[in-house]
Amino acid sequence: MEGRISRGFTCLYSSRMILKMAASLLGLFLPIFLYEIFGYKLEYVIYYYLVSFSLYLFTIAWGAKYLNRIGLRRSLRISIVWGALFYFWLYILDVLDFQEFSANKEVILLLIAAALFSMTVHRVMYWLPLHTDFAKFTNKRNRGKQMSLLYSTTVLLAAVMPLLSGFILSEYSYSVLFLLSIIIYLTSLIPLVNIPKTRERFRWGYFQTWKELFSRERRDVVLAFMGDGAENVIRIIIWPIFIWELLNGDYFEVGLITSLVVFVSVVLQLFTGKFIDTKDKKKMLKVGTWLYALGWVLKIFIASAFHIFIVSTYHNLAQIFTRTPFDALQYEKAADQGHFVDEFTVIHEMALMAGRVIMLVVVLVLVSFVSLNWTFILAAAATLAMNFILHENHVYHQRPAG
DSSP: OTTSOOHHHHHHHHHHHHHHHHHHHHHTTHHHHHHHHTTSOHHHHHHHHHHHHHHHHHHHHHHHHHHHHHOHHHHHHHHHHHHHHHHHHHHHHHHTTOSOTGGGHHHHHHHHHHHHHHHHHHHHHHHHHHHHHHHHHOOTTTHHHHHHHHHHHHHHHHHHHHHHHHHHHHHSOHHHHHHHHHHHHHHTTGGGGGOOOOOOOOOOOHHHHHHHHTOGGGHHHHHHHHHHHHHHHIIIIIHHHHHHHHTTTOHHHHHHHHHHHHHTTHHHHHHHHHHHHHSOHHHHHHHHHHHHHHHHHHHTTOOSHHHHHHHHHHHHHHHHHHHHHHHHHHHHHHHTTGGGHHHHHHHHHHHHHHHHHHHHHHHHHHTTTSOGGGGHHHHHHHHHHGGGGGGOOOOGGGSOOO
16 A cells, blocks of 8 residues: 555664664764763864774775675664774774874774774665665655654654763763663664565766766755755854853753753644644745754854753754755655665765865854854855755656666
């Protein structure tokens, strides 16, 4: 039946949520951890993420060809181990308890290099199979509800995990968080045991992929994905550091406020998918992006914990009406590609990373002249760029691969 949830989606959803649980333990605090490791020098944190995203940007097309040999299902399983290994290197970094970056630079850089390598392999082997399988295992009739289920659970985890993380950091250390993340991360392998096999092959060569990324007919969708990636940089890297400094380095208060903010959005998110499936996703995305961009503008003027709570609550609610239709449209376009769904996915990942890299370069320059909160205006502009996805009507598999 068209409306039934497939076994493949159930397996992917279960594994993804377990993995999200592990990632959510550190998601808010990972940039802060790096900020502390690098002696509170923001430029070093930006350099770290620049290298991280650039490595993925320039290896995803090569990795997609390699995945043809091992298969998408096996790739997903192997990627989990590499993701856990990333947290292992960070665990070692925290256990060594370095006080000064300059005094132990060589060892720290070696461990960070190992972490970057592990994360790059994880991304190459994880995201392509994940997005490809999601496009295959979801259907147009219920894709909004399925995306809403995915994100409502994500929001629920985001409401609980920061509070737990803040408590652990206040009472113990980062190493405890890393250990918990490793254990939970590996547990996400269990649902993947029963995931159905999908038969997709990446057909483009490395340079052909870059040519397709810059092609005129893909310009709109690439710009949309770049906007998504650029906004993501401010949300996951700059914002946590900003509120941590504003709250005077109080881990528990950062976690508590973040959890309270997210919690008020959970109930609404549960009903968003059904609403989106019965309404025009394009109109909702247009309205949602403007509301969400306004939230970034309001965040520029935050000066207290109360401001964080009020403005972030509004921002999270606005994000529902941006994120859910955007992702539903993304998977609809991917599903329309037929057997070229994995090529579309690679274009998506490369555009996402390109947006992140460009945003980080701009932020690196901008923070030399203005305070951190003024970078939020960049996130507002990037959010509006996500509307370019509404202009893209081409079906990629109509264009022959070189």
